[in-house]
Amino acid sequence: MRRHRTLWFWVFVGPFALGLALFTYVPLLWSVGLSFFDAHNTVTPTRFTGLDNYTAMLRDAAFRDSLKTFLLFTAFIVPVTYGFSLALALMVNRVRRARAFFRSVFFLPAACSYVVAALIWKMSIFSGVRFGLANTVLGLFGSDSVAWLSTTDPPWYWLVIVTVRLWLQAGFYMILFLAGLQRIDPALYEAAAVDGARPGWTVLRHITLPQLRGTSVAVVLLLVVNAFQAFDEFYNLLSDARGYPPYARPPLVYLYYTALGQGQDLGLGSAGAVILALVIAVVTVAQARWLRLGRTDGDG
């Protein structure tokens, strides 16, 4: 009987587990292997170079810059998206009429790809020429046109990069917060009112936010994980026929050009991927500590 069950377990789980192992574990291990070889243009190199790829990567100012870009981007996007989507959820939750309408409008961009959104941002809203929407609006106030994406002083490109992601993602996190808000027991608010707590900031701080703790932890985790993956909007907003500018290259853009660009240096690219994985692991663990994952008191 037990053997029978084991067999059925593997009939159900086997294909998935096998595929996952083949397409996640195998490439990871292979890549770790490659990172110790000179692997230009080949996936079966023969020249062992030890830690050369790693030292080259760490010495490369462009790679270190890419890590800085990524940290700066995360420091921008995580709090901004968190605050904005929470505010949206609080407002949509309390509105009486047309709640479904507002929810849909804010969620609708989730159906858009970064490629399409970046296109609208780059070619229409933040186009550096006079006919761009942002510059048209500035013109109404008598300001000169701004070259949004090609100026590094001040770095206006950050405004473009952050707003595009905010537009695409805020609605999704708003839905998570809305779900969290709906699970809060109304009796808590009644009790607070009886105790004389005035609606507004006090209630938000002492009841709503603590009750949303579980959702908040999940949202912050997802935001950080998604910031790690930033590639699409950077690539589509900033690269043009002349190539990619020397600034604002997050690690993925950097690795893309290193491993798959002209040099096709897969050894160096693999070393970069391994370093990136380690950085991400450290950030994730630090974050989990900071959010005190697993804490159960005051759980929402």
Next chain:
Amino acid sequence: MDDALVRAGRALRLALLTALALLFLIPFYLLVRNGLADERDITSPEWTFFPADVRWGNVRELFADPSVPFARSLLNSALIAVATTLGTLLLASLAGYGLARIPYRHANKVFYGILGTLLVPAAVTFVPSFVLVSSLGWISTLRGLIVPTLFSAFACFVFRQYFLGFPRELEDAAQVDGLGYWRTYWRVVVPNARPVFAAVGTIVFLGAWNSFLWPLVIGQDRSAWTVQVALSSFTTAQVVRLHELFVAAAVSILPLLLVFLFFQRWIVAGVERTGID
């Protein structure tokens, strides 16, 4: 006095929400406005809310342009999105059910092995995965674009959580009737689990249609471009025909908007029960 304050607050909130909603809709409006406009209308410094004449012919021009394999890229995207969705649903739901319901000594170890891959961000696996796919000779093939993306630990996790909370009575009845795991699954479990299939399916479909990095890396020949890669190639090209670019983008989100509007309820439900908290 207090009443007036509350009413004022409510009006303020509504006004703010309406303003934000308009801001959120502007990009969609720009997409359609520019897509149906003449090149000169788009680049005119005199802003017009609607193009002087609406040119539906832009759509025809886009498909007739021999320099862009747009129709082919739409077809590729459709094939990839449908195959990825069906494949993911099949593989992940079976695995999720097995993990949730079939007792096996090492089930937990297998589960943690699957869950562990969620901790490895896709960001760090694209170079390794490229290495594997290229050594299989799958570059620029639909196989290379579809097969490696079929094994979503996230989807498996959602199914497992869902089946753990699934009422056992139905399955018990089926087992009493002498149905084994396999037939119980197909005849009893799947028909009663439609909401989770719809939710995961739409999320996977949206993700597959919109994904960019993997198709960019694997679809190197023009014949293997997806619609996102085709669009992106427009924006990095030397000569950009703006109206063509925008009409292409508008066409590319149409299928998704349809899926989205039709399944919105499921997406919201699915997002709400993705095992978060």
